[in-house]
Each structure stands twice: as structure tokens, then as C-alpha cells.
Amino acid sequence: MATVNIRRDVTDPFYRYKMEKLQSKIEGKGNGIKSVIVNLPSVANSLARPPIYVVKYFGFELGAQTNTGDHDRWIINGAHEATKLQELLDGFITKFVLCKECQNPETDLSISKDQNIIRNCKACGQRTKVDPRLKLSGYILKNPPQKDKKEKKDKKEKKKAKANGEENKEGSNSEEEAGKNGNGHVVPTSNLDQYNAEAGSDDEFTRVINDAAKDISAGDGADAFTIDTSEKAMKERQKNELTSAVEKLTMGGNDEDEEEDGGNGPYDQFAAWFDEQAKELGGVAKVDDIEIYKKLSELGLDRKHKTLQVLAQTLFDENVAKQIGPRAGLLKKLVASDRHEKAFMGGIERLVGKQYPKLISTMPNILLPIYDKEIISEDAILKWGSKANKRYVDTATSKKVKAASEPFLTWLQEADEDDSDEEEEDDE
Ligand SMILES: [Zn+2]
Incomplete structure (x- = not known):
């Protein structure tokens, strides 16, 4: 599947942080027309954010209703092309993912005691505030990200699963599998997993x-x-x-x-x-x-x-x-x-x-x-x-x-x- 740099302004092909290109599928007609974001779980997973944050962000930006992702079908009402959504995603990444200090995407979100959303950067260690005036900020405060402990537990379980011989699945990017990982579980290392290395297989x-x-x-x-x-x-x-x-x-x-x-x-x-x-x-x-x-x-x-x-x-x-x-x-x-x-x-x-x-x-x-x-x-x-x-x-x-x-x-x-x-x- 085609990948793009998480920071699309970085043109270096060796940039380490990649994600799948967003894919959308327009379904229905007339008033019932809607856009299904086919690979949202995978993309959100690469960003270490729950898919719901991304789809809500799109909804706020487009002034459109979104669904909650039942069965991992992530839907925005109306017809929205993938290229447009990809542009909106750049905004999401800038505002909610990249470290404000060093622009590295390896961050996670937490809520401070004074109810600010904080990006914790794993690269430089800085903690930077997300703009509280953004609509999605309000949503995140009401639906905070899962705690670190839970993440670690998830990772441990993932490791165990791997140790039991399931590592072959890693790197395959079927929607199904990405969905499992991306369904609200924040797995910060995943963008490394998904790094799309074109190995010379010869x-x-x-x-x-x-x-x-x-x-x-x-x-x-x-x-x-x-x-x-x-x-x-x-x-x-x-x-x-x-x-x-x-x-x-x-x-x-x-x-x-x-x-x-x-x-x-x-x-x-x-x-x-x-x-x-x-x-x-x-x-x-x-x-x-x-x-x-x-x-x-x-x-x-x-x-x-x-x-x-x-x-x-x-x-x-x-x-x-x-x-x-x-x-x-x-x-x-x-x-x-x-x-x-x-x-x-x-x-x-x-x-x-x-x-x-x-x-x-x-x-x-x-x-x-x-x-x-x-x-x-x-x-x-x-x-x-x-x-x-x-x-x-x-x-x-x-x-x-x-x-x-x-x-x-x-x-x-x-x-x-x-x-x-x-x-x-x-x-x-
Ligand atoms: Zn940083």
C-alpha cells in the first residue's frame, strides 16, 4: 500500500515516519452520500492516535457528521475525496501529533491537572500544549487518551503474541489487522513497525x-x-x-x-x-x-x-x-x-x-x-x-x-x- 511521510513537508525518502495514504470510498447517493475512510485505523495507528480523534477532526473541519466507527467503518457524511482528507490530516498532525518543539511525530497525549492537552515528545522530552481553542481539543478533554500503563500492557501482550509465533502478521497491512491495533489502542511504536522498507529481496x-x-x-x-x-x-x-x-x-x-x-x-x-x-x-x-x-x-x-x-x-x-x-x-x-x-x-x-x-x-x-x-x-x-x-x-x-x-x-x-x-x- 502506498505510504507517505507523516510530515508531508519532509521530502526525504528515508524519513523514518511513514503512514499509509488515506483511502476513501464514496458510497450512497443524494442526501445519503457518505465517505468511508477505508484505512483510517492503520493511519491513526501510525500516528499513535485513536481513529476517533482523526475522524472527529475531519468532521469538525468539514462541518459534517461522522459516525463512531462501528465495526471499524469510519464514515463522514457527504462526498470527500481522499486528497482533500489527506490535506486536512496534515492539519491534524501539526496540531495534535508533532512535537511543537522538535516536530517529531513520536508523541503521546496526556491531560494535565489544569486540563490542558499535552504532547509528550519521546524524541526531545519536551511537553507542549495543544491549542485548547480547537474543537477537537474539547472532544479530547471529554474523551481522554488511555493511560500509559494500559499502553505498556498492550505492548507486552503484543510482544507475547509475537513470541508465540505470530510475527508473520507483522508488516502485513490488511485492513482487518490494522483495525485491531487501531481500535482505540494507542501503540506508539507502530509507526516504526509499519515503516515501509523496500527490501531488496534478491x-x-x-x-x-x-x-x-x-x-x-x-x-x-x-x-x-x-x-x-x-x-x-x-x-x-x-x-x-x-x-x-x-x-x-x-x-x-x-x-x-x-x-x-x-x-x-x-x-x-x-x-x-x-x-x-x-x-x-x-x-x-x-x-x-x-x-x-x-x-x-x-x-x-x-x-x-x-x-x-x-x-x-x-x-x-x-x-x-x-x-x-x-x-x-x-x-x-x-x-x-x-x-x-x-x-x-x-x-x-x-x-x-x-x-x-x-x-x-x-x-x-x-x-x-x-x-x-x-x-x-x-x-x-x-x-x-x-x-x-x-x-x-x-x-x-x-x-x-x-x-x-x-x-x-x-x-x-x-x-x-x-x-x-x-x-x-x-x-x-
Ligand atoms: Zn520534541
């Missing part, structure tokens, strides 16, 4: 090798990576709890399996900072290695092994296969032990398995630069691939990722054997 291994050749000729800046590591260490952790700006860090993981490095505070701060940079600069690939390194040092994360997992999940998006090579210098500087290697591979596994499941079939393309640029040793890659484990994703997903990696792993082993054959010959 997993022929010969092609991997060709791509590698291109990468190699592009050269790598590993040696050029030098930096003064004695950057001022601002290790003090901010009290203001960033609600995991980049929910990707926690999504899909096993909560009980938290790392021992003292919670998520500084990692979340890093992720929030990185998101902000990526947004300003127009893509994750544009954030400078040196700046990343400085930030990690500042937060006291430059030596932690978990940092490698976090980087694997934040530095890359659906173009991960092409993005790894250019980050080799930075990553190699940070990988200091086999625990670091393991964490990086785990982060990649989670990135692909949970955030971009469409990329699972392209695992060989992703592993190649990791190996080729010597970010992770051959042994560590083989060890990672040798069995599924539930540390970073659920076991079913881990199995899938590793099965998809098989052609590469086999090649790696065979290449190894070939090498030793040659050596033997040389010895003779």
Missing part, C-alpha cells in the same frame, strides 16, 4: 559478492578515524526520564533480560540525541562519526559492550547493508572484546528481526560488510550464526534470521577451508 549470493566488490572499491575510512578521547565527560545522568525516545531500543526485546550496565538512561539519551541529529541532517547516515563518538564518551558509553548493540539498532535503517561499511571506522574503534562483538551481532539481529523483518531474507548482504570491513571477526560471526538464542529477539525470530544467514555462513566456512587448502599447497 538474496542470491552471487549478487552479495558483487555488491561487496563495489563496497570495497569505494574504500573505507577506517584509518582516518582519530579523535581526542578526553572529551569532557558529562556522565551525570539527566533526571528527566526520556520515555525511551527511540523505542526501538526496547521494542521486541525480552524485558527480563535487561543488561547489567545500569539501566537504559544514558542509552536512551544517546538514542534521543541521535534521532534529533538524524532528523536535522536528513538521515541516519548523515550523522558524523566523530560527533557520535564524542556523544558516547560524554555519556560514558564509549567502552560499554552494550553500546555496540545500541549502535546497531540506531545507526542503521532499512538501508543497513549499505550503511555498515561507511561506519566501519567508528565501529572498529568501539569493538574491544568478544562481548562487544556479541552485542553488535545481537543488535543487528534485533534491528533486522524486529524493526525491519522484511530484511530478514537479505541477511547475507548485511553480514558481508560486517565481515568484509573486519568489524566483527569471522569466528564471532560463525559463533553468532551457530544457534538461535532469545537474548535479543524471541527464539522464533532468531531462528529465522539465522536460517536466512545460512548462505553467508556456509560461504564463510568454505572460504576458510579454501584458504587453508591454499596454505597447504604453498607449504609444499
